[in-house]
Each structure stands twice: as C-alpha cells, then as structure tokens.
Amino acid sequence: MEKGEGGGGASVPTWLSGAFGWGPRKVRELRTFFSEVRAELKKVTWPARTEVYTTTVVVIITTIFFGFYLYAVDILFSRALTLILK
16 A cells, blocks of 8 residues: 555545645645735835926936946046056
8 A cells, every 4th residue: 555545546645646736736825925915015105106206306317417427537537547557
C-alpha cells in the first residue's frame, strides 16, 4: 500500500493530490491578494488634481535647475583639470 492510500482503491496518493491542489490553491491566494489590495486602496487619501499639478511643476523645475547646475560644475572641473594637467 502506498503512502496516502487509505484502504479504498480509488483514493489518490498524497504526492499526486498535492500536485493537483497547487493550481486551485494559488487561484485562491491570488483572489485573496486582490481583494486585500482593493480594501487597502479604499483607505488611501488621494491628492487633489491641483496638488499633483503643482508638485509636478516643482519637480520639473528642480530637475532642470540641478541639471544646469551640475553641467556648470562639470565644465568648471573639466577646465580646472585641463589647466592643472597642461
């Protein structure tokens, strides 16, 4: 008698039932995950459109400013290094 067989001739071995039980178990876990995600997203306080707009503008302006700043610092260091190595 194999492990997992109880005495009835039609029972499935444990290793085989575990293999077939994987799919439905994963579907249940996925369904639970998405229902929990939906519940958490209902608790989120979303920002207003104007707040998103203003913070986006601030990020773009800051990025442009630091881009030019780092470009200028790079030019200065390049010229200083060129003068030192001449």
